[in-house]
Amino acid sequence: MLGARGRMGSEAVQAVRRTEGLQLVAELGREDSLQALVAAGAEVVVDLTVPSATEANVRFAVQHGMHCVVGTTGWDAERLDRLEALLAEHPGVGVLVAPNFSVGAVLAMRFSAQAARFFESVEIVELHHPDKVDAPSGTAARTAALVGQARRAAGVAPSPDATEQDPGGARGALVEDVRVHSVRLRGLVAHQETLLGGVGEQLTIRHDSFDRISFMTGVVLGVREVGSHQGLTHGLEGYLDLGL
Numbered sequence: 001m002l003g004a005r006g007r008m009g010s011e012a013v014q015a016v017r018r019t020e021g022l023q024l025v026a027e028l029g030r031e032d033s034l035q036a037l038v039a040a041g042a043e044v045v046v047d048l049t050v051p052s053a054t055e056a057n058v059r060f061a062v063q064h065g066m067h068c069v070v071g072t073t074g075w076d077a078e079r080l081d082r083l084e085a086l087l088a089e090h091p092g093v094g095v096l097v098a099p100n101f102s103v104g105a106v107l108a109m110r111f112s113a114q115a116a117r118f119f120e121s122v123e124i125v126e127l128h129h130p131d132k133v134d135a136p137s138g139t140a141a142r143t144a145a146l147v148g149q150a151r152r153a154a155g156v157a158p159s160p161d162a163t164e165q166d167p168g169g170a171r172g173a174l175v176e177d178v179r180v181h182s183v184r185l186r187g188l189v190a191h192q193e194t195l196l197g198g199v200g201e202q203l204t205i206r207h208d209s210f211d212r213i214s215f216m217t218g219v220v221l222g223v224r225e226v227g228s229h230q231g232l233t234h235g236l237e238g239y240l241d242l243g244l
């Protein structure tokens with residue numbers, strides 16, 4: 001477990017400990033050498049660290065033949081491409097990069113993509129605890145990418161927007177032609193709304209993680225399954241039969 005003392009890592013340590021058939025062999029923080037994974041004989045590495053460290057962690061693990069379950073944010077298209085190239089050199093290894101381990105969030109992403117082409121306007125609001133170091137959230141970036149792809153594939157134009165002046169960035173970040181707004185508020189854990197607007201109507205797809213326990217079923221599923229999925233899987237839905 002990398003990032004084992006963090007908010008997610010400490011929860012994941014407990015989840016692995018209480019899961020029959022899994023054995024936790026190493027709990028590493030930022031000061032620890034990754035060689036400890038090799039010494040401990042780790043078969044699967046879970047990365048719950050920071051965007052600046054995750055790529056090097058995963059590369060080390062893959063190069064040493066260890067499967068990886070990655071929840072850390074920051075995996076943009078370039079990083080994913082580099083990882084795929086590395087995995088091609090290590091054909092027996094599997095890596096799951098999951099922007100969100102909660103089944104509800106995975107479904108909300110999928111539903112957002114499904115709905116995207118039916119509405120003239122779509123914007124995403126993600127709301128998180130104020131200790132989060134990255135914005136927009138990985139989940140929001142992934143949702144925007146899926147929504148943007150679905151709209152382009154259907155020939156739907158970007159959302160209309162008459163804004164001419166926005167010196168402070170009030171209209172949010174533009175991710176794949178979709179506006180994403182990030183709220184940081186004490187008391188929150190992880191929440192997201194996809195707002196879809198048409199003439200005279202609005203559809204809101206909202207997901208709330210009230211507790212980090214909501215991510216643990218996905219983490220454990222990932223650890224159990226990653227060894228049977230060679231190469232890169234992007235999104236927990238790759239291990240789920242969503243039937244959609």
Ligand SMILES: NC(=O)C1=CN([C@@H]2O[C@H](COP(=O)(O)OP(=O)(O)OC[C@H]3O[C@@H](n4cnc5c(N)ncnc54)[C@H](OP(=O)(O)O)[C@@H]3O)[C@@H](O)[C@H]2O)C=CC1
Nearest residue numbers: 003005006007008029030048049053071072073099100101
């Ligand atoms: N996919 C999902 O479902 C979820 C993903 N996340 C993501 O997981 C990541 C971790 O979130 P969270 O637990 O809240 O963050 P925390 O800040 O609580 O934990 C991060 C951990 O990373 C470790 N760390 C920091 N810098 C380094 C480094 N350079 N090398 C190795 N380890 C380092 C820290 O170790 P130390 O203790 O030694 O300081 C710390 O324990 C974030 O990217 C977050 O967005 C979060 C929730 C759900």
Ligand SMILES: O=C(O)C1=N[C@H](C(=O)O)C[C@H](O)C1
Nearest residue numbers: 073099100132137138139190
């Ligand atoms: O930092 C968090 O807390 C979370 N990070 C992930 C993200 O950026 O999407 C997943 C979830 O939203 C919680």
